[in-house]
Amino acid sequence: GYMGNNIYPARAGEVLRAVILKRKEGVSVSASLATIIVERIFDGVTMLAFVFVNLSELAKLTGASGFVGNIQQAAVYGTGIFIGALILFLLASMFPHTAMKVSLWALKIFVPRRFHARLIAVINKFLDGLASLRSPFNVLMVFLTSVFIWLLETGKYWFVMHAFDFNVSFFALMLMNGIVNLATTLPSAPGYIGTFDAPGIAVLTAYGVDQATAAGYTLVLHVALWVPITILGAYYLAREGIKWNDSLRKEAE
Numbered sequence: 001g002y003m004g005n006n007i008y009p010a011r012a013g014e015v016l017r018a019v020i021l022k023r024k025e026g027v028s029v030s031a032s033l034a035t036i037i038v039e040r041i042f043d044g045v046t047m048l049a050f051v052f053v054n055l056s057e058l059a060k061l062t063g064a065s066g067f068v069g070n071i072q073q074a075a076v077y078g079t080g081i082f083i084g085a086l087i088l089f090l091l092a093s094m095f096p097h098t099a100m101k102v103s104l105w106a107l108k109i110f111v112p113r114r115f116h117a118r119l120i121a122v123i124n125k126f127l128d129g130l131a132s133l134r135s136p137f138n139v140l141m142v143f144l145t146s147v148f149i150w151l152l153e154t155g156k157y158w159f160v161m162h163a164f165d166f167n168v169s170f171f172a173l174m175l176m177n178g179i180v181n182l183a184t185t186l187p188s189a190p191g192y193i194g195t196f197d198a199p200g201i202a203v204l205t206a207y208g209v210d211q212a213t214a215a216g217y218t219l220v221l222h223v224a225l226w227v228p229i230t231i232l233g234a235y236y237l238a239r240e241g242i243k244w245n246d247s248l249r250k251e252a253e
Helices: 002-007 013-025 029-053 064-094 096-110 113-129 136-161 170-184 197-206 211-240 246-252
Strands: none
Touching (some): 002 013, 096 113
16 A cells, blocks of 8 residues: 555555455455545644644744744644544444434435445445444554554654764654655655655754755655565565556446
């Protein structure tokens, strides 16, 4: 899935991951996508936490073109979006019958009748995919796992930094990680080209790192993050004999 996001546009790797789960484990694409969306929401909440942990430091920085102010504003809006989405999915998981009733009401109003049967089946499977959120323990474990994984990635930011002639705190790199990954949650070019690099450079220059060094570091970091997971994903994709062709696209429908 991550490999797919790296080489296909618009985060198509998420669909690829759902299709592979269907083939390997018999999990429906709709149910898989539900869990993937929830995973992305928790990732977004974690990234926002990284930003908010550093808001006091962020407020002291100076950035070109109002960068700092924009990030603070984006963090506020992003919090509302991700927390709102998380609450919505939690409610849907806890009250699936009510969620289905609301979905049926929306279908009757907005969707032509000929599509109802197929969409109802998709919604049912999607709600099944949210079942794990009914357990508070599962919710906590998903969140803690997300925090742990993103802290490990921040560690990679820190190690790569030592190859360059600048030094910022681990918290500064947490802030950078949070900002660039919030940017990459949006559908973008393959490999998050641009959506990863521009905000990363902006954060470092706001910390006083000269732009050339910030650009070089961000490029090397991007490659260091991109290459291993892409090679590993390509290996497993080849081993499974999966190709992004018409049959695979049809399977994802």
